[in-house]
């Protein structure tokens with residue numbers, strides 16, 4: 485089966501800092517790097533590294549050929565990644581010594597996707613395939629509603645959090661993935677507990693504390709601990725979790741096994757500095773926890 489991912493592609497400009505800046509403060513970075521990122525691209529790469537077939541839907545600017553080529557070299561399908569306007573999205577990622585981050589994104593082409601292009605982009609999708617999107621592009625509702633009508637299993641990662649976008653997406657979702665802060669923001673905004681939402685499966689990532697899975701049909705609300713690792717950089721760990729989780733579901737794994745694999749992949753990812761370029765392969769994840 486295939487994962488169809490409507491998602492952002494960013495140039496990630498990463499700056500390591502002694503601490504995250506406060507208002508009015510100027511700081512000298514101790515290192516700088518540029519790589520492939522964007523929550524969408526990270527999820528596509530993660531799913532491919534977990535052995536899924538992925539078609540990425542989105543937009544780059546004229547300056548983004550290197551990102552298209554890099555996605556392609558990683559095995560992500562890019563024939564639905566169009567070029568719109570001069571400028572691709574980018575992210576400024578500030579990272580402190582404990583691996584925590586602050587991120588500023590400039591969406592540019594990521595938010596110029598033509599909604600009318602969505603049916604064509606999904607024309608080869610088959611019932612049972614997975615549709616995934618996040619919140620760094622436009623056209624999510626067109627994508628989710630079209631994917632749902634075509635019989636795809638519809639997943640949404642509610643990041644970066646925006647309550648109106650989540651509300652608009654909710655009626656179409658089979659799977660909702662969000663972190664603990666986003667979950668709390670959503671519950672406060674809608675004045676309802678997560679387990680009342682009309683979504684078959686809700687997964688809340690809890691960082692080092694693991695993850696929570698709410699299953700509507702079984703009326704279960706379970707928490708799973710995460711493996712303990714040394715944190716270098718938390719950036720992209722949630723995206724890695726999501727890509728791995730959906731890839732495992734797509735391969736027919738149970739939700740419990742998919743969550744276990746996703747947690748291990750996310751744990752390995754926080755030991756690495758960078759985003760899409762350093763997402764671990766399935767073998768690297770296995771070797772990390774069971775070295776020969």
Ligand code: RIB
Nearest residue numbers: 494521522523575720759
């Ligand atoms: O989740 C991490 C990602 O957020 C980065 O790759 C950056 O591009 C921003 O989209």
